[in-house]
Amino acid sequence: MGVTPAWWRAPLARLDAWREQRALARRAIPDDLWALVLARLPFLARLDAADQAELRRLCSLFLDRKQFHGAGGLAVTDEMALLVAAQACLPVLRLGLHFYDGFVGIVMHPDEVVARRQVMDDDGIVHEYDENLTGEAMSGGPLMLAWSDVDAAAEGAALAYNVVIHEFAHVIDMASGPVDGVPPLPDTAARERWIGVIDTAYEHFCALVEDGVETVIDPYGAEAVEEFFAVAVEAFFVAPAPMRQESPALYALLADYFRQDPAVA
Numbered sequence: 001m002g003v004t005p006a007w008w009r010a011p012l013a014r015l016d017a018w019r020e021q022r023a024l025a026r027r028a029i030p031d032d033l034w035a036l037v038l039a040r041l042p043f044l045a046r047l048d049a050a051d052q053a054e055l056r057r058l059c060s061l062f063l064d065r066k067q068f069h070g071a072g073g074l075a076v077t078d079e080m081a082l083l084v085a086a087q088a089c090l091p092v093l094r095l096g097l098h099f100y101d102g103f104v105g106i107v108m109h110p111d112e113v114v115a116r117r118q119v120m121d122d123d124g125i126v127h128e129y130d131e132n133l134t135g136e137a138m139s140g141g142p143l144m145l146a147w148s149d150v151d152a153a154a155e156g157a158a159l160a161y162n163v164v165i166h167e168f169a170h171v172i173d174m175a176s177g178p179v180d181g182v183p184p185l186p187d188t189a190a191r192e193r194w195i196g197v198i199d200t201a202y203e204h205f206c207a208l209v210e211d212g213v214e215t216v217i218d219p220y221g222a223e224a225v226e227e228f229f230a231v232a233v234e235a236f237f238v239a240p241a242p243m244r245q246e247s248p249a250l251y252a253l254l255a256d257y258f259r260q261d262p263a264v265a
């Protein structure tokens with residue numbers, strides 16, 4: 001591949017920058033609303049002023065690119081949308097919003113949603129059951145969230161729980177194709193290294209859960225490695241110090257990937 005000529009790249013970059021400036025102006029976040037959201041999300045307190053400013057900038061762009069819909073009679077306010085945006089943008093603070101380009105719609109329900117599921121057993125018999133969903137991420141969107149759980153983000157953080165970060169961790173995972181606990185990585189070597197670390201951490205975690213040990217990372221993660229990835233990312237951002245203690249190798253992997261070290265900051 002030849003060298004990209006600068007003569008056509010420069011105008012394109014200028015156009016992108018111009019579009020971004022317009023979006024930032026259109027979606028400027030009022031100071032009082034931003035202060036309210038910071039107060040409601042205690043795990044953002046570790047960010048220094050520059051990181052908070054960058055998070056606020058990403059929130060404006062996120063709100064410009066995504067469409068919120070209230071379901072079940074829920075009216076999505078600016079505060080509600082910004083609460084989602086701030087938590088969604090935290091993992092990609094140093095990576096950029098392109099991870100979230102694959103979808104536009106975010107559907108917010110007042111409470112958990114009961115979904116009818118079907119599974120076929122080994123004998124070919126289909127069983128139906130109800131699953132209570134607090135959120136769901138699908139390839140191509142929309143992303144679903146239960147407002148009741150988003151609203152309880154501060155209380156959830158004490159339990160290393162965060163529904164928004166969980167669902168957006170799935171979106172990051174999906175950005176590389178299948179939902180398999182492996183996000184986009186630069187090459188095969190990095191991918192193999194990732195799989196080695198997460199598989200080892202996952203096996204260890206499943207053994208703890210099986211033994212009835214109380215874990216920092218949500219025991220729901222024992223369901224599958226992709227769920228383990230999502231609950232580990234939640235814990236990494238909202239309860240970083242205990243998460244690092246429980247799973248140091250996985251913590252280091254995530255810190256390297258997200259270019260953030262929340263347990264130290």
Ligand SMILES: [Zn+2]
Nearest residue numbers: 166170227230
């Ligand atoms: Zn999940």
